Amino acid sequence: MTPPLIIVIAKLLKPKVQAKPVPPEYEEIDSDAPRVVIIGMGRMGQIVARILRAQRVPFVALDLSVDTIELSRSIDSMPVFYGDPLRPEILRAVDADKAEYFVLAADDPETNIKITELVSRLYPHIKFIARARSRFHVHRLLELGATPIRETFYSSLEMSRMTLMGLGLSEERAQARISRFQQHDEQLLTAQHQVFNDREALMQSAREAHDELQALFDADVIEERGL
Secondary structure: OHHHHHHHHHHHHOOOOOOOOOOHHHHOOOOOOOOEEEEOOOHHHHHHHHHHHHOOOOEEEEEOOHHHHHHHHHHHOOOEEEOOOOOHHHHHHOOHHHOOEEEEOOOOHHHHHHHHHHHHHHOOOOEEEEEEOOHHHHHHHHHOOOEEEEOOHHHHHHHHHHHHHHOOOOHHHHHHHHHHHHHHHHHHHHHHHOOOOOHHHHHHHHHHHHHHHHHHHHHHHHHHHHO
């Protein structure tokens, strides 16, 4: 019993980390008819915000991390405020009814799904582009009418392209393989969405997709040799 008791006692004695107080100015939302509302100003949200600002697109951002808001404001003077987008009064404060797009870049995929459900109910005209962690989250977002963006998909494609080139493929052929894979995978995702609640059908689809992709790559090699 000693090891478990030590773990329990250590947890009880561990000092609780106090939440950083929210400066009042972070909660005073100053929104000026944004065309875009960004939820989550982490790695992905920051990039979207910087691009929108450079394009002079009016936007407002929400986050629940005081440190993140502090950083965003101090470096880029971003219009980011402290607020929970699952509260209707916060949505009204950011003039969500005037927005065209919600960019859901929060770290937690379940949060993105809940926000999509709420906002689409309150403001049916809004379109959603949402960060998705897995294929499962992609399917759930598609059901809600959102456009899912797989958070590691494109960076993984670039890593694969560079690896293929490092292994001897020309830049042109490496890019052709990556384009082939991307097209195939997007078609597969669309097909799997029809059966994503059927585990066995999904598994069978994945097995067939592996063989199909290999055949496509082999056909590309044959075609390249014939040129």
